[in-house]
Amino acid sequence: xxxxxxxxxxxxxxxxxxxxxxxxxxxxxxxxxxxxxxxxxxxxxxxxxxxxxxxxxxxxxxxxxxxxxxxxxxxxxxxxxxxxxxxxxxxxxxxxxxxxxxxxxxxxxxxxxxxxxxxxxxxxxxxxxxxxxxxxxxxxxxxxxxxxxxxxxxxxxxxxxxxxxxxxxxxxxxxxxxxxxxxxxxxxxxxxxxxxxxxxxxxxxxxxxxxxxxxxxxxxxxxxxxxxxxxxxxxxxxxxxxxxxxxxxxxxxxxxxxxxxxxxxxxxxxxxxxxxxxxxxxxxxxxxxxxxxxxxxxxxxxxxxxxxxxxxxxxxxxxxxxxxx
Amino acid sequence: xxxxxxxxxxxxxxxxxxxxxxxxxxxxxxxxxxxxxxxxxxxxxxxxxxxxxxxxxxxxxxxxxxxxxxxxxxxxxxxxxxxxxxxxxxxxxxxxxxxxxxxxxxxxxxxxxxxxxxxxxxxxxxxxxxxxxxxxxxxxxxxxxxxxxxxxxxxxxxxxxxxxxxxxxxxxxxxxxxxxxxxxxxxxxxxxxxxxxxxxxxxxxxxxxxxxxxxxxxxxxxxxxxxxxxxxxxxxxxxxxxxxxxxxxxxxxxxxxxxxxxxxxxxxxxxxxxxxxxxxxxxxxxxxxxxxxxxxxxxxxxxxxxxxxxxxxxxxxxxxxxxxx
Numbered sequence: 001x002x003x004x005x006x007x008x009x010x011x012x013x014x015x016x017x018x019x020x021x022x023x024x025x026x027x028x029x030x031x032x033x034x035x036x037x038x039x040x041x042x043x044x045x046x047x048x049x050x051x052x053x054x055x056x057x058x059x060x061x062x063x064x065x066x067x068x069x070x071x072x073x074x075x076x077x078x079x080x081x082x083x084x085x086x087x088x089x090x091x092x093x094x095x096x097x098x099x100x101x102x103x104x105x106x107x108x109x110x111x112x113x114x115x116x117x118x119x120x121x122x123x124x125x126x127x128x129x130x131x132x133x134x135x136x137x138x139x140x141x142x143x144x145x146x147x148x149x150x151x152x153x154x155x156x157x158x159x160x161x162x163x164x165x166x167x168x169x170x171x172x173x174x175x176x177x178x179x180x181x182x183x184x185x186x187x188x189x190x191x192x193x194x195x196x197x198x199x200x201x202x203x204x205x206x207x208x209x210x211x212x213x214x215x216x217x218x219x220x221x222x223x224x225x226x227x228x229x230x231x232x233x234x235x236x237x238x239x240x241x242x243x244x245x246x247x248x249x250x251x252x253x254x255x256x257x258x259x260x261x262x263x264x265x266x267x268x269x270x271x272x273x274x275x276x277x278x279x280x281x282x283x284x285x286x287x288x289x290x291x292x293x294x295x296x297x298x299x300x301x302x303x304x305x306x307x308x309x310x311x312x313x314x315x316x317x318x319x320x321x322x323x324x325x
Numbered sequence: 326x327x328x329x330x331x332x333x334x335x336x337x338x339x340x341x342x343x344x345x346x347x348x349x350x351x352x353x354x355x356x357x358x359x360x361x362x363x364x365x366x367x368x369x370x371x372x373x374x375x376x377x378x379x380x381x382x383x384x385x386x387x388x389x390x391x392x393x394x395x396x397x398x399x400x401x402x403x404x405x406x407x408x409x410x411x412x413x414x415x416x417x418x419x420x421x422x423x424x425x426x427x428x429x430x431x432x433x434x435x436x437x438x439x440x441x442x443x444x445x446x447x448x449x450x451x452x453x454x455x456x457x458x459x460x461x462x463x464x465x466x467x468x469x470x471x472x473x474x475x476x477x478x479x480x481x482x483x484x485x486x487x488x489x490x491x492x493x494x495x496x497x498x499x500x501x502x503x504x505x506x507x508x509x510x511x512x513x514x515x516x517x518x519x520x521x522x523x524x525x526x527x528x529x530x531x532x533x534x535x536x537x538x539x540x541x542x543x544x545x546x547x548x549x550x551x552x553x554x555x556x557x558x559x560x561x562x563x564x565x566x567x568x569x570x571x572x573x574x575x576x577x578x579x580x581x582x583x584x585x586x587x588x589x590x591x592x593x594x595x596x597x598x599x600x601x602x603x604x605x606x607x608x609x610x611x612x613x614x615x616x617x618x619x620x621x622x623x624x625x626x627x628x629x630x631x632x633x634x635x636x637x638x639x640x641x642x643x644x645x646x647x648x649x650x
Contacts, residue, residue, distance in 0.1 A: 027357065027358075027359075029355075030354075030355030030357075030374075030377070032352070032355075032377065033352075034352075034379070035379075049355075051600060052355070052357065052599065052600070052601070054359065054360075056600040120597075271637075272445075274377070275376060275377070275381040275602075275633040275634065276377070276601070276633075277600075277602060277637065308600040308601075309600065312596075312602065312637040312640055312641050313641060315637055316637050316638060316641070
């Protein structure tokens with residue numbers, strides 16, 4: 001672990017250790033290329049399909065590593081988090097597989113599908129009000145009762161776990177020149193950037209225009225506050241974390257923004273070419289590559305397809321809007 | 326090629342040759358296992374995801390091999406077929422990649438999605454009436470004009486191509502004990518059975534109850550006629566082919582039937598566990614494994630997931646019926 005401005009940043013060795021810990025539990029997800037999609041995009045795109053990861057998102061990597069670290073340190077007990085999205089479901093399954101329970105604080109107005117996912121993977125839900133303060137208060141209550149908090153992204157174990165996707169991608173397509181990931185809280189991109197260091201590929205990230213807090217923070221030189229996300233990419237509404245921002249500032253070449261319309265069109269294109277439904281968050285990377293031939297044309301690009309947790313009904317609703325525009 | 330009761334049956338060497346011909350053009354599809362799906366089914370299921378094959382179905386393997394064989398034999402010219410489904414789209418792309426055009430005879434009432442698929446992959450559509458005779462007459466007209474017919478399944482080159490999926494599965498999971506595939510015309514299962522010979526796994530197949538012509542033909546000892554399919558599994562409505570029936574009779578351990586309701590429930594289960602939409606045809610194998618713990622419990626089973634060409638709207642329509650029942 002690196003000690004500097006920001007404590008507890010993982011290094012490349014920590015990502016290798018994370019992979020050794022979790023490799024028997026996670027799925028080594030496929031890397032898909034499609035020549036017709038390449039024609040559409042003007043580059044060779046290698047999609048690391050974390051939408052096919054267990055629990056339907058890369059989040060299971062970080063959650064599995066965090067839980068495995070607790071086991072190595074002989075820390076017993078249940079874990080708690082306040083992510084209502086993919087991290088909640090991932091932590092629920094990772095905890096259950098280790099004989100623990102994950103307690104997940106969720107707003108009462110969470111979608112049925114998200115509630116069901118956490119429950120199906122064995123998590124225990126604690127409903128709270130809709131504000132951020134409500135969630136923090138409820139989580140603190142659980143921590144005072146002795147539960148171990150596991151932050152969705154601003155945590156060295158989580159960052160190291162998320163970085164394992166890039167390690168696998170490097171093993172499969174070592175000749176990549178560039179790699180691009182979605183950016184919400186920054187767990188995936190910071191893990192990817194650390195993994196990509198010795199590999200030497202350029203790392204890019206994408207935010208929705210309606211949740212471009214990292215772009216604003218990079219311009220300001222520090223993390224902004226007073227941020228109100230407004231985007232269909234529900235997985236990318238989080239404010240960038242401290243550790244994550246530190247890594248992004250130092251190691252990510254550029255952060256793009258894409259509109260919700262770009263995202264909708266990319267969801268449709270991905271389905272047409274690969275017959276796979278992806279979340280809006282995942283589609284940001286396709287949209288950014290499509291918008292930036294200046295950077296990606298003719299290159300070998302790795303794309304982290306972050307998750308596939310979208311109900312077909314919701315996918316149709318979102319893409320119908322995309323087809324009209 | 327084996328010469329016997331039925332001429333032009335491929336042998337294992339033909340499948341290896343087919344793989345060598347097509348491997349740079351097809352996608353080596355991922356094999357996915359999900360421990361929670363295994364809990365549901367009571368066995369270890371390894372899904373060879375041909376729904377992620379190019380054109381969205383295993384059919385691209387056989388079509389690519391048939392076209393490559395024409396090239397080796399220096400046979401020039403366009404090809405023709407009368408499959409309106411996945412074979413039509415697959416042949417369209419395989420032909421285009423070899424600088425040919427595929428002419429696909431389709432009934433005027435074909436779905437928009439199937440018409441678009443053939444056109445998007447470069448095929449030329451010849452509309453005809455809705456009866457089988459209409460299709461045959463229209464195809465014969467094209468053949469008289471000099472086009473080369475490529476049958477969707479009763480063809481040694483096609484059977485050898487389809488068998489390459491099982492070769493890849495053997496390389497990835499050599500310890501499988503059983504393998505199960507959907508059965509329509511019999512291209513996939515006959516290729517799989519020939520590939521599985523030296524490997525030593527037991528081969529099973531599944532038909533929808535409403536298209537169980539092979540089960541009836543096996544009982545009778547010869548291919549039945551006067552067959553009217555009625556099932557949601559649109560990819561499995563074809564009558565078993567002569568070469569295919571010959572291989573199935575000799576080498577397939579058992580052919581199961583599953584109801585359309587079983588298929589709907591299996592489509593839902595597969596989506597819940599793997600977040601992938603599959604065609605009803607593909608879901609038959611999940612349904613059969615679920616219905617037959619007497620045969621599959623505790624075993625390592627390979628499942629050929631044959632295709633994913635279903636529009637989310639259609640998937641929702643079909644599975645809503647499954648959820649009610």
